[in-house]
Amino acid sequence: MENSFSFPSIHNFPPFYTLQPTQTTWQNQAALWSEIILAYYRHHKLYRLELFESLNSELFNFNNNQGIKRRLRLETLQAIIDTMVKRGTAEWESPPKKVSAIIYWRKPEEWANLINNWILETGMSNSIVTVYEIAHGESSEGFEFHGLDQTILMKALDILVKKGVAQIFQGTSTDDMGVKFFGING
C-alpha cells in the first residue's frame, strides 16, 4: 500500500480481537471496529470487503514484536458488519450470504450529491455523460468519486434519478449506460 494507514492503539490490544460476552462491551467493541474499518477504507479508497480475504489483511490482524498474534474470527467480523448494516454504513452484497459487503464510508446520498455538484460546477448540465466517465474518466480525476465502485455509483445515480435530477438511459447500439443530468440542485 502507498501511504500506510496508522491504526489507533486499540488495534494493538489483544482482547479487541475476541468477541466480548458482555452486551454493552460488545456494542462498544463493534462500534470501534466499524470506525476503524470506515477510516481504513476511506484512507485507501476501498469499497468492498471480501470477508475471507480481508481476514488475512493488516486490517484484521495484529502482530506485535513480542510475538503476540491476534486475528479476528470470521463470525466476529460478520457480527461487526451486521451492526454496520444496521447503521447504514455497510451492506451485504448478496444476503443471506455473509461473505462480501459494500462499505459506505460515504452514504450513497452523499455520493449522489458529490456527483451532482460536480456536474453543476463543470457546466455539464444537459449534456450526456457515460457512467464509465463518471468513475473513470479524465474529467472526474481529482474528485473523490473518481474510481468509485460500480455498485455504489449506480445506487447514487438511482438516487439522483428518483429526485428527478438525472436520467439513466442506454445507447442505441450498446448496453453501456449514460446519464443525462438536468442541472437541478438536488
Place this chain on the structure above:
Amino acid sequence: MGNKSSKITSQDRAILDLKVQRDKLKQYQKKLQIVAEKETQVAKEALLKNNKRGALLALKKKKYQEQLLSKSDAQLLNLEQLTQSIEFALVEKDVFAGLEQGNLILKEIHNETPIEKVEKLMEDTADAIAYQNEISEALSGKLTSEDEDEILAELAQIEKERLVDELPPVPMQAPVREDETENIEESISKQQEVKAKKSQKENRKLEAALETA
C-alpha cells in the same frame, strides 16, 4: 431545457453512443500501452537470455502496438470532434428555439393590441372625456346659463320688491305728485306711459292702503 420530465431524445442516444465509443477507445489505448510496455520488458529479458530473435519479435510487436496507438489517437480525435459538433449544434438549436418562442410571444402580444383597436380605444376615450365634460357642465355651469333669463327675472322681481320696501314714506300732498307724473308722461314713450300709469295706480293703491292703515 432543464425540464424535469424531459425525455431522452434520439440525439442523446447518439451522443451516448459516441461517448461510449470514446470510453472504449480510451480503454483500448490503455491496454495497448500496457502491452507495449510488456513487450519492451520481454525484449529485454530475451536479450539477457541471448535470444535475439525473440527480442526482435517482441520489439516488432511493440512497434505494431504503437502504430495502433497513434491510429486510435486519430480516431479518438475524430470522435471527440464529432461529439462536440453535435453538442454545439444542439445548443444552437436550443438558442434558435428560444428566439423563436420569444418572437412568437411578441407577435401574440401585438395581436392582442391591433392598431385599429388602439385607435378605436383612443376615440372612445376622447368621447368619454367629452361626455364627462358635459356631465360636469350640466352639474355646475350649464344649468345657470339655461335658466339665466328666469333667474334674472327672479332677481329683478326681488330687487323690485326690495325697492318697494325701501320707498320713503309717501308724502301727504298728493296733487304735486300728479303734476310731476303728467310732466314725465310727456317725455317718455307710450309704453313707459302705460308702465308709469301702472306704477302710478299701484302707488295709489299703496297710498290708499297706507292711509287706511
